Amino acid sequence: MxxxxxxxxxxxxxxxxxxxxxxxxxxxxxxxxxxxxxxxxxxxxxxxxxxxxxxxxxxxxxxxxxxxxxxxxxxxxxxxxxxxxxxxxxxxxxxxxxxxxxxxxxxxxxxxxxxGEFRLGAGKGVKHFICVTLGTGVGAGLIINGRLHRGFSGQAGEIGHTLIKVEGRLCGCGNRGCLEAYIGSSAIVERAKKMLEQESGNSLAGVEQLSVKDITKAAEDGNEIAIRTLEKTGWYFGIGLVNAVHIINPEVIAVGGGVSGAGDLILNPTRESFAEHVMNDIFLDVRIVTAQLGxxxxxxxxxxxxxxxxxxx
Ligand SMILES: [Zn+2]
The missing domain is CATH 3.30.420.40 (ATPase, nucleotide binding domain)
Structure with missing residues (x-):
């Protein structure tokens, strides 16, 4: 061997x-x-x-x-x-x-x-599989019929730059309305800060260099603004996944990367939004899970x- x-x-x-x-x-x-x-x-x-x-x-x-x-x-x-x-x-x-x-x-x-997830983790034995990496950037790898799908020039899977809003928020790539501009880690932090402006006395307000980790921790402790921030993020993420699922029709979507540390606090609203926006219940058999290999x-x-x-x- x-x-x-x-x-x-x-x-x-x-x-x-x-x-x-x-x-x-x-x-x-x-x-x-x-x-x-x-x-x-x-x-x-x-x-x-x-x-x-x-x-x-x-x-x-x-x-x-x-x-x-x-x-x-x-x-x-x-x-x-x-x-x-x-x-x-x-x-x-x-x-x-x-x-x-x-x-x-x-x-x-x-x-x-x-x-890696396909061979050893959350996508083991799954022939139609998407693995999304959520962090500063938002990317994905696609397994179609048991093979990594790279596309014609090797660039398939740029889910972060699929458009979810016409003329929406400015993305790091220069376009407007990309998924990444709504669920990348800086977008999450910005969302929380905006909500904090409207509520004084929240424990997150004093945190210097607020991070998704801080927001996740606060949400786990029941902080309403932190919970709502992750819910809204999941809502956008669900829309992004609907677009991917309508094209790829995977059996499993695994979510990894730093932001995925929020677990079901982000994935439950993602699943709800996904179910709300999908064009037919036939697509609801996809499982949206946390990646396993960290x-x-x-x-x-x-x-x-x-x-x-x-x-x-
Ligand atoms: Zn973009």
Whole structure:
């Protein structure tokens, strides 16, 4: 049985692991990204980390890399990433192959997370599956008929930039009315702040640099504004999911990413809104659940993509 390296390159940290074919993690670690050093130096640091811990694991034969941003997985190129300033048109696949002396597969981190959940988590055994990552950005990976669906140019799954309101709120992508502009973490915080302006004496009002985590905690403690903030967010999220479900007709939708820590406080209103907006009850058989692999989803998924690619050779 062979092993692969799994890597998840985020804006702040890189998660790394040596993974077996069943998804078991033999070694695991995290190093700072240091994107400003440039891709070659960062790749060299990753290689060093693996060198230091691969002893007694002789048969490592591939590497899978997940990376935030626009990725062409076929060509192994990272076009650009909002989290990795200056990394544009980087031949990441080639870079990793050369540095680690192994065949390398790269993909978008949302695709990797979806694939990880599909193989090892909330989408195990599910042939039609959507995994949504909720955080600062809102992305998704699509599994259609048991395969990761990347689309013609590898960019499928941008659920965060599907439009839910004509001429609506300005999104980070430059368009108006995108789902992300309503349910991304900064939109949630802004929603709470707006509600707080209308009510004095709320315990959240004094919190500096209010975060979704603070709002979730307050909601758990019964804070009405926090509860309503998450309810409204779920209401928008349900509309976004209706659009996705009408096109993909999945069996399960798993929700991961930082914001998903709010659990049913956000997912219950999401399910209600979904049921309210769906065009026919036939679509109500979809299960909307919390993802299971937490922040390991991307590096595990990248590793599993590396394994499965090997099997397709
Ligand atoms: Zn957008």
């Amino acid at each position: 062979g092993f692969v390296y799994g890597i998840d390159i985020g804006g702040t940290n890189i998660k790394l692991g040596i993974v077996d074919s069943g998804g078991g993690v033999v070694k695991e670690g995290m190093i700072p990204t240091g994107a400003e050093e440039g891709p070659r130096a960062v790749t060299a640091r990753i290689s060093k980390w693996f060198d230091s811990c691969k002893k007694n694991i002789p048969d490592i034969d591939r590497v899978g890399v997940g990376c935030a941003g626009l990725v062409d997985s076929k060509k192994g190129i990272l076009f650009s990433s909002p989290n990795l300033p200056g990394w544009s048109n980087v031949e990441l696949g080639k870079l990793f192959s050369e540095e680690l002396n192994l065949p390398a597969i790269i993909d978008n981190d949302a695709n990797c997370a979806a694939y 922040n390991k989803a991307s590096f595990l998924g990248a590793a599993m993509l590396a394994f499965d690619h090997k099997q397709e050779d």
